[in-house]
Amino acid sequence: MKTSHLLPLLILAAGVPLLAGCGAEAQSKPSDAKAKPEAVTVETAPVGQGEIVARYTGSATLEAEHEARVVSEVGGVVLELAVEEGQRVQKGQVLARLDADRARLQLRQAEAEMQRLAGNDARNERLHARGLIASNAYEQNKSDLATRRAEVELARLTLAKSAIVAPFDGVVTRRWIKRGQLLKPADAAFEMADFRDLKARLRVPERASVAIRPGQPASLVADARPDASFEAVVDRVSPVVDAASGTVEVVIAVDNRDGRLRPGQFCRLDVAYDTVVAAVLAPKAAVMSAQGASSVFVVQDGKAHRVDVRLGYESGERVQVLTGLTPGNEVIVAGQNALSEGAAVQIVDARDAPPSA
Numbered sequence: 001m002k003t004s005h006l007l008p009l010l011i012l013a014a015g016v017p018l019l020a021g022c023g024a025e026a027q028s029k030p031s032d033a034k035a036k037p038e039a040v041t042v043e044t045a046p047v048g049q050g051e052i053v054a055r056y057t058g059s060a061t062l063e064a065e066h067e068a069r070v071v072s073e074v075g076g077v078v079l080e081l082a083v084e085e086g087q088r089v090q091k092g093q094v095l096a097r098l099d100a101d102r103a104r105l106q107l108r109q110a111e112a113e114m115q116r117l118a119g120n121d122a123r124n125e126r127l128h129a130r131g132l133i134a135s136n137a138y139e140q141n142k143s144d145l146a147t148r149r150a151e152v153e154l155a156r157l158t159l160a161k162s163a164i165v166a167p168f169d170g171v172v173t174r175r176w177i178k179r180g181q182l183l184k185p186a187d188a189a190f191e192m193a194d195f196r197d198l199k200a201r202l203r204v205p206e207r208a209s210v211a212i213r214p215g216q217p218a219s220l221v222a223d224a225r226p227d228a229s230f231e232a233v234v235d236r237v238s239p240v241v242d243a244a245s246g247t248v249e250v251v252i253a254v255d256n257r258d259g260r261l262r263p264g265q266f267c268r269l270d271v272a273y274d275t276v277v278a279a280v281l282a283p284k285a286a287v288m289s290a291q292g293a294s295s296v297f298v299v300q301d302g303k304a305h306r307v308d309v310r311l312g313y314e315s316g317e318r319v320q321v322l323t324g325l326t327p328g329n330e331v332i333v334a335g336q337n338a339l340s341e342g343a344a345v346q347i348v349d350a351r352d353a354p355p356s357a
Contacts (some may be wrong), residue, residue, distance in 0.1 A: 002253075015162040024142040042300055042335035049327040052281060052320050054274040054313040056208050060200040062222075062254065063191035064263045066168055070095065072183040073161040075102070076128045085175050089166045094176060100162035107155035114148040121145050125353045130338040151285075186290055195265055199235065200269055206241050209248035211274045213237070218252050218271040222261060230254060230261065234271065276313065286331040287311065287319060296325070297332040297339055299347065304332060304339045 024273060076098030083095050120141050127133040174191040176302055177183065200220065218232040235253035242248070254261065261267075285310070286296045294311055297304040312320030325331070330347075332339070339345070 009260050012344060015285055022285045028148040039302070039344040040300075040304075040338055041334060041348055042304070042332045042339070044330045044347050045286065045333045047282045047325045047327055047329040047331055049235050049278055049280055049322070052279045052313050052315050052318065054208075054276075055210065055315065056202075056212070056271045056273060057269065058202045059266065060202055060252070061266050062198045062200055062261060062263050062265045062267055064170075065197045065199045065253075066170065066194035067191070067263070068167055069075050069188050069194050070164060070167065070190040070192060072098065072164055072172065072177075072187050072189050073185060074158055074215050074219045075184045076100065076102075076162055078179050078181045078183060081175070081177070081179055083175075085172050087172050087193070089168055089170065089172060091168050091188065091200060093166045094163050094217075095166055096164045097170070098162040098183065100159055102272050103159040103162055107152065107159055110148060110155045113210070114117070114152050117141060117145040117148050117350065132142075133325045148153040158319075164189050168192070168194060195259055195262065196255075196257050198256045198261055198263060199268060200232070200252040200254060202269060202271070203242075203245065203247040204249045204250045204271075206246050206248060208273065209237060209241075209250065210232070212250055212271065213247075213273075216273055218269055220254055222253070222265050222267045224265055225260065228260070230256075232269065247320065271311065274313065276320060279312070280322075280325055280327060281318045282321050282325055282331055283333050284314065284317050284319045286336070288336065297336045298325070298334060299345060303346060304336070304341070304345050305312060306341050 062332070078096055079099055080097040081095075082097070083093075086239050087093065087289055124133055124138050124141055127140045128135075170192045171194075172190055173193050176188045176190060183189070212234060214234050216234045216235055218234060220232045221228070221229040222230070232252045232254045234311065235251045237248040237251075240248075250271070280295065287294050295307065295308045298307050299305075309323050309324035310322040312322045314320070332345070335345075
């Protein structure tokens with residue numbers, strides 16, 4: 001009886017190791033799968049070499065290089081308005097005339113007194129030659145005559161200033177006066193600007209300003225004329241850096257002899273300030289930036305390796321690489337965010353990749 005009871009127990013004990021062995025074998029399969037992770041699908045592009053042009057783009061408001069507020073240099077009533085706003089005028093052209101009656105009377109008075117003293121001077125010359133006039137009276141008359149001559153010149157100038165004239169060639173942009181208005185000396189009469197020579201002022205970062213020089217070409221597009229591009233040139237660069245903003249003022253000269261642009265228009269400028277002929281060029285999409293450092297993933301032997309790079313100029317979709325890459329390297333441009341150092345990758349052609357959502 002005891003033997004018959006022990007027989008089933010022996011059979012059960014013999015089966016336990018077999019079940020344990022089967023379980024170990026089953027658990028070993030997932031660990032093998034983890035040891036061989038699937039390759040990450042990525043897109044790559046080659047690093048090339050070629051020319052890159054460094055550009056600075058910015059916006060500004062056009063302004064006239066030559067503009068002025070024309071004032072009345074003498075007082076008087078406005079008798080005539082010779083021009084209106086928007087009219088083009090030439091240097092010296094009369095813009096308005098003031099009442100000049102008082103100036104004419106003052107001129108006649110000064111001329112009459114000058115003629116009287118001139119007659120006395122001629123008579124005194126004869127008397128002085130004969131010793132019949134005191135030297136002090138002789139010299140006093142000559143001094144008075146010189147003073148009257150200066151008064152005549154001043155009266156003539158005052159009479160001429162009764163006509164307000166254009167100080168340079170340009171366009172009348174504003175009229176401040178009306179016919180019949182009484183003006184005092186230094187009252188504003190007109191505003192003028194020369195539209196042919198326009199300027200735009202850019203605030204350029206200090207780093208970029210080092211390479212900007214007078215004479216470098218630039219292009220301009222005005223918001224009012226988006227279909228046209230205008231040629232411009234760097235006119236001058238400020239010798240100082242604004243400490244508050246860390247920028248340098250760059251003045252761009254715009255040739256507007258055709259008159260298509262106007263002061264006050266908003267425009268966008270593009271300044272080409274440097275050219276590197278044999279630059280190492282990589283796609284901008286390959287660059288990853290974090291905490292002020294830049295890096296890319298390079299594919300070697302089917303694996304991704306992170307490489308730190310130092311960048312230079314940017315132009316369009318390309319960026320200059322100063323250190324870290326050489327022409328011919330394959331860099332990952334899509335899928336790199338899911339990678340880690342040494343990860344296996346599978347390269348696909350961008351044309352075969354599924355469209356992005």
